[in-house]
Amino acid sequence: xxxxxxxxxxxxxxxxxxxxxxxxxxxxxxxxxxxxxxxxxxxxxxxxxxxxxxxxxxxxxxxxxxxxxxxxxxxxxxxxxxxxxxxxxxxxxxxxxxxxxxxxxxxxxxxxxxxxxxxxxxxxxxxxxxxxxxxxxxxxxxxxxxxxxxxxxxxxxxxxxxxxxxxxxxxxxxxxxxxxxxxxxxxxxxxxxxxxxxxxxxxxxxxxxxxxxxxxxxxxxxxxxxxxxxxxxxxxxxxxxxxxxxxxxxxxxxxxxxxxxxxxxxxxxxxxxxxxxxxxxxxxxxxxxxxxxxxxxxxxxxxxxxxxxxxxxxxxxxxxxxxxxxxx
Amino acid sequence: xxxxxxxxxxxxxxxxxxxxxxxxxxxxxxxxxxxxxxxxxxxxxxxxxxxxxxxxxxxxxxxxxxxxxxxxxxxxxxxxxxxxxxxxxxxxxxxxxxxxxxxxxxxxxxxxxxxxxxxxxxxxxxxxxxxxxxxxxxxxxxxxxxxxxxxxxxxxxxxxxxxxxxxxxxxxxxxxxxxxxxxxxxxxxxxxxxxxxxxxxxxxxxxxxxxxxxxxxxxxxxxxxxxxxxxxxxxxxxxxxxxxxxxxxxxx
Numbered sequence: 001x002x003x004x005x006x007x008x009x010x011x012x013x014x015x016x017x018x019x020x021x022x023x024x025x026x027x028x029x030x031x032x033x034x035x036x037x038x039x040x041x042x043x044x045x046x047x048x049x050x051x052x053x054x055x056x057x058x059x060x061x062x063x064x065x066x067x068x069x070x071x072x073x074x075x076x077x078x079x080x081x082x083x084x085x086x087x088x089x090x091x092x093x094x095x096x097x098x099x100x101x102x103x104x105x106x107x108x109x110x111x112x113x114x115x116x117x118x119x120x121x122x123x124x125x126x127x128x129x130x131x132x133x134x135x136x137x138x139x140x141x142x143x144x145x146x147x148x149x150x151x152x153x154x155x156x157x158x159x160x161x162x163x164x165x166x167x168x169x170x171x172x173x174x175x176x177x178x179x180x181x182x183x184x185x186x187x188x189x190x191x192x193x194x195x196x197x198x199x200x201x202x203x204x205x206x207x208x209x210x211x212x213x214x215x216x217x218x219x220x221x222x223x224x225x226x227x228x229x230x231x232x233x234x235x236x237x238x239x240x241x242x243x244x245x246x247x248x249x250x251x252x253x254x255x256x257x258x259x260x261x262x263x264x265x266x267x268x269x270x271x272x273x274x275x276x277x278x279x280x281x282x283x284x285x286x287x288x289x290x291x292x293x294x295x296x297x298x299x300x301x302x303x304x305x306x307x308x309x310x311x312x313x314x315x316x317x318x319x320x321x322x323x324x325x326x327x328x
Numbered sequence: 329x330x331x332x333x334x335x336x337x338x339x340x341x342x343x344x345x346x347x348x349x350x351x352x353x354x355x356x357x358x359x360x361x362x363x364x365x366x367x368x369x370x371x372x373x374x375x376x377x378x379x380x381x382x383x384x385x386x387x388x389x390x391x392x393x394x395x396x397x398x399x400x401x402x403x404x405x406x407x408x409x410x411x412x413x414x415x416x417x418x419x420x421x422x423x424x425x426x427x428x429x430x431x432x433x434x435x436x437x438x439x440x441x442x443x444x445x446x447x448x449x450x451x452x453x454x455x456x457x458x459x460x461x462x463x464x465x466x467x468x469x470x471x472x473x474x475x476x477x478x479x480x481x482x483x484x485x486x487x488x489x490x491x492x493x494x495x496x497x498x499x500x501x502x503x504x505x506x507x508x509x510x511x512x513x514x515x516x517x518x519x520x521x522x523x524x525x526x527x528x529x530x531x532x533x534x535x536x537x538x539x540x541x542x543x544x545x546x547x548x549x550x551x552x553x554x555x556x557x558x559x560x561x562x563x564x565x566x567x568x569x570x571x572x573x574x575x576x577x578x579x580x
């Protein structure tokens with residue numbers, strides 16, 4: 001039960017992170033590969049303010065959101081000169097800078113040791129604390145609801161239409177009197193603010209953050225979520241998040257496969273594997289699953305799984321990622 | 329009809345590196361006029377339009393729209409000032425629906441507040457207005473279809489009517505019949521006539537002299553970045569210079 005609540009909270013945090021990424025990638029076709037780095041900054045801002053200065057929940061949250069919002073200026077500056085793939089490379093470089101800073105600026109970030117002991121929020125005026133995970137779950141989903149309400153507006157009003165139009169044909173959008181640069185920068189600002197919010201929540205929830213939680217693998221996970229759910233689709237992204245967070249969970253039960261087989265066949269496992277043909281087929285699969293159930297293999301397996309899914313989706317539904325034939 | 333100058337271009341020059349594309353172009357267009365621009369490939373017709381709409385920044389010269397100097401303006405501000413552009417390679421948004429294409433144009437002049445909430449009254453009004461505009465070009469039953477599924481001619485009609493919905497006063501049409509089936513050419517022509525009736529000023533780049541002769545009051549011939557001829561359609565047609573530009577010197 002405790003584990004189930006943990007999963008739901010993680011889904012909530014990723015919903016905020018993925019949906020904000022969906023705004024820039026899905027609507028604007030802007031491959032902002034620094035999104036997770038901005039999320040990292042949000043987490044670090046909260047962690048530092050809460051542990052070093054003892055700042056309260058709302059203070060940390062607002063600071064994380066606003067400081068991350070400032071990163072939109074850098075992203076916007078990158079997007080003026082670099083378009084499409086080059087923008088992806090530019091933001092990738094930018095995210096490497098942030099990762100390097102998180103690891104090497106030891107006096108501030110404690111390097112690879114990370115920042116432990118981030119206290120959970122407490123609302124003294126309501127006499128509520130969030131050390132209990134069920135309370136934290138409620139808090140997370142209140143913030144998810146606020147985020148989704150605001151993003152729903154931006155996914156459905158003039159802003160979304162302009163963002164989609166500029167991704168297809170920038171000059172024609174300008175010819176309709178739209179300030180495309182302002183629209184792009186606004187999309188970075190909104191996405192970065194919500195990434196900061198997700199980062200802040202993550203830091204509060206996990207209590208301990210270190211640079212390895214915000215690596216490129218994490219970016220690939222968020223990218224996979226958005227691509228699986230079809231970029232630009234509001235509810236598809238929700239589906240993608242839930243699906244991909246829960247997907248590797250059955251892997252945890254792989255060590256129980258022989259037990260399940262014994263129950264199914266009503267005989268001990270060595271006997272099953274000795275059955276001609278059927279046993280020869282089952283044995284390699286079961287051995288592989290047993291191997292995969294080791295904790296040292298499970299982590300990398302998850303990463304491989306996401307990468308393979310991303311590859312399959314892009315390979316068979318190329319138009320999901322780049323729906324439009326590019327034009328000059 | 330008023331006869332004020334809507335567009336005046338003074339000594340416009342544009343070069344890429346050493347290549348002079350526009351060379352001291354002067355152009356004056358009166359309100360309500362329809363002016364055709366012809367010239368061989370590479371004579372700078374599209375570049376002239378790009379300079380007018382602000383996608384290329386000329387090294388020299390000034391552009392005034394309705395007496396206001398718009399040369400320092402960015403493209404979107406020029407558009408708001410009344411400049412409408414129809415692109416040669418179809419400026420519609422193919423991944424959006426036909427209706428959204430029109431709604432996008434309508435929203436440009438509306439305050440952000442009125443269309444911020446998807447369920448606002450203004451949004452519903454825009455849908456109704458968009459349907460009316462589409463009815464004018466016979467695309468009302470395509471409202472929910474992707475614009476990319478339209479034929480070339482329908483795309484062109486959509487783009488012109490979208491520019492009208494946007495509220496442009498000066499239309500820059502870059503080869504409106506390129507990629508349009510012969511049957512739909514007449515529809516494009518009658519739409520241009522409709523623009524004239526609404527008192528809009530139209531500049532058309534076109535190769536087909538027969539096509540523009542019908543509604544142009546004036547034809548300008550560009551060659552190697554210069555205006556070489558500026559006269560009534562019949563005179564331009566008979567001009568020896570035009571034949572020399574297009575077919576080379578016949579006497580040789």
